[in-house]
Amino acid sequence: MVASEETANGPLHGIVVLDLSRILAGPTATQILGDLGATVLKIENPKSGGDDTRAWGPNYARASNGDPTDLSAYFMSSNRNKKSVAIDIATPAGQDIIRQLAARADVVIENFKPGGLAKYRLDHATLCAAHPGLVYCSISGFGQTGPNSHRPGYDLMAQGYGGIMSLTGEPDGQPLKVGVGIADVMCGMYATIGVLAALRHRDQTGEGQHIDLALVDTQMAWLVNEGINFLTSGNLPERRGNAHPNIVPYDAFQVEDGYFLLAVGNDAQFQRFCDFLGQPDLARHPDYATNLKRIENRVALTSLLRDALISYSKSEVLEGLEQRGVPAGPINTVKEALETDQASARDTVISISKDTVQGGSVKLLGNPLKFSITPVTYRHAPPHFGEDTQDVLEAFGISPPIK
Numbered sequence: 128m129v130a131s132e133e134t135a136n137g138p139l140h141g142i143v144v145l146d147l148s149r150i151l152a153g154p155t156a157t158q159i160l161g162d163l164g165a166t167v168l169k170i171e172n173p174k175s176g177g178d179d180t181r182a183w184g185p186n187y188a189r190a191s192n193g194d195p196t197d198l199s200a201y202f203m204s205s206n207r208n209k210k211s212v213a214i215d216i217a218t219p220a221g222q223d224i225i226r227q228l229a230a231r232a233d234v235v236i237e238n239f240k241p242g243g244l245a246k247y248r249l250d251h252a253t254l255c256a257a258h259p260g261l262v263y264c265s266i267s268g269f270g271q272t273g274p275n276s277h278r279p280g281y282d283l284m285a286q287g288y289g290g291i292m293s294l295t296g297e298p299d300g301q302p303l304k305v306g307v308g309i310a311d312v313m314c315g316m317y318a319t320i321g322v323l324a325a326l327r328h329r330d331q332t333g334e335g336q337h338i339d340l341a342l343v344d345t346q347m348a349w350l351v352n353e354g355i356n357f358l359t360s361g362n363l364p365e366r367r368g369n370a371h372p373n374i375v376p377y378d379a380f381q382v383e384d385g386y387f388l389l390a391v392g393n394d395a396q397f398q399r400f401c402d403f404l405g406q407p408d409l410a411r412h413p414d415y416a417t418n419l420k421r422i423e424n425r426v427a428l429t430s431l432l433r434d435a436l437i438s439y440s441k442s443e444v445l446e447g448l449e450q451r452g453v454p455a456g457p458i459n460t461v462k463e464a465l466e467t468d469q470a471s472a473r474d475t476v477i478s479i480s481k482d483t484v485q486g487g488s489v490k491l492l493g494n495p496l497k498f499s500i501t502p503v504t505y506r507h508a509p510p511h512f513g514e515d516t517q518d519v520l521e522a523f524g525i526s527p528p529i530k
């Protein structure tokens with residue numbers, strides 16, 4: 128689908144977001160707000176060439192002569208529907224522009240190290256004193272308070288500090304991070320939720336507020352069942368590879384031509400699975416009849432199932448289990464996933480026109496939100512560095528920065 132300026136609408140149409148964030152967590156939040164219709168002004172540092180991820184290659188959209196542009200794949204993953212405005216906020220003139228933009232904005236999002244914006248008088252206390260209706264969201268590694276608040280933080284550190292790495296990987300292997308910056312992405316999601324709730328409060332009361340979000344706080348909040356498993360039992364959750372601490376069988380199993388995933392969530396599904404194996408009595412065996420017994424006898428059952436499944440082909444198990452209503456599925460590569468008929472039916476891959484790159488458009492991952500009345504819109508491809516500076520300053524009636 129190729130979207131155009133004319134479709135610019137959406138539930139957040141009219142909301143202006145002043146985006147002082149960079150890298151992934153903050154940009155994820157502001158991209159979602161942009162998809163929902165907000166005008167997002169992304170402020171980039173002219174001294175460094177902008178958002179750090181513009182340099183996070185090796186994959187780039189290429190200019191028509193084949194040269195890489197400043198649109199790295201990483202940058203493009205979280206910066207559509209934004210205008211890039213190059214402003215040096217270390218100068219008084221730049222700070223003055225940011226203050227003028229903040230006066231027109233509904234939301235400010237930033238991810239400087241705590242205290243980093245106070246020296247420019249662009250911190251929450253200063254901007255919200257001047258504009259009490261402003262929703263101001265600060266993203267940091269560890270939060271604005273606490274003994275570690277001064278520390279910079281990247282996704283990897285959050286996944287290590289917050290416990291998720293200790294749970295990810297094989298029992299006898301090293302701790303592993305999740306394959307993408309999930310701590311950043313989840314922090315961005317929470318930022319979006321926080322901003323939307325704060326806008327609702329502001330609409331009712333006129334009152335803005337400060338949202339203080341940390342990569343580490345959000346990562347610990349999504350330890351979900353494993354966090355509570357520990358709090359309830361005092362037992363340390365361990366790495367289990369693909370297995371589940373609270374459900375059996377729920378794992379990857381090898382078949383003759385690869386692996387597939389089996390996710391049996393209740394006893395009726397287990398019965399149907401055993402029927403498929405041609406071993407209906409297994410589901411009534413006292414060691415395996417209930418999920419609790421299956422957890423207790425996990426090792427014996429898993430070994431029995433590994434032996435039983437190895438001679439099937441992937442298509443045999445996947446088709447057979449689907450027919451019996453047993454949750455199971457493939458382990459796709461990214462290519463396989465994005466080329467599934469499901470991805471195609473759900474507009475998972477989108478295309479937005481960009482006349483400065485080869486082919487005249489960029490391919491991105493679509494927003495998964497499907498609204499019945501106010502669909503998300505794809506109005507702007509990810510911007511080149513500073514591409515909209517002049518237009519934005521003119522549109523907001525602001526004099527350009529003094530060089």
Ligand SMILES: CC(C)(COP(=O)(O)OP(=O)(O)OC[C@H]1O[C@@H](n2cnc3c(N)ncnc32)[C@H](O)[C@@H]1OP(=O)(O)O)[C@@H](O)C(=O)NCCC(=O)NCCSC(=O)C(=O)O
Nearest residue numbers: 150151171172215216217238239240267268279280281282
């Ligand atoms: C991301 C960081 C580790 C980057 O660390 P640093 O680069 O050392 O710190 P800062 O953010 O303070 O920015 C460095 C300097 O750039 C300056 N700076 C920034 N923007 C501007 C503009 N527009 N103009 C002029 N100067 C600027 C800023 O004032 C600092 O100046 P001086 O003060 O003079 O040095 C940190 O910002 C951080 O912890 N942020 C919060 C958590 C977070 O968002 N982490 C990344 C998630 S994404 C991720 O992890 C992933 O993708 O993987």
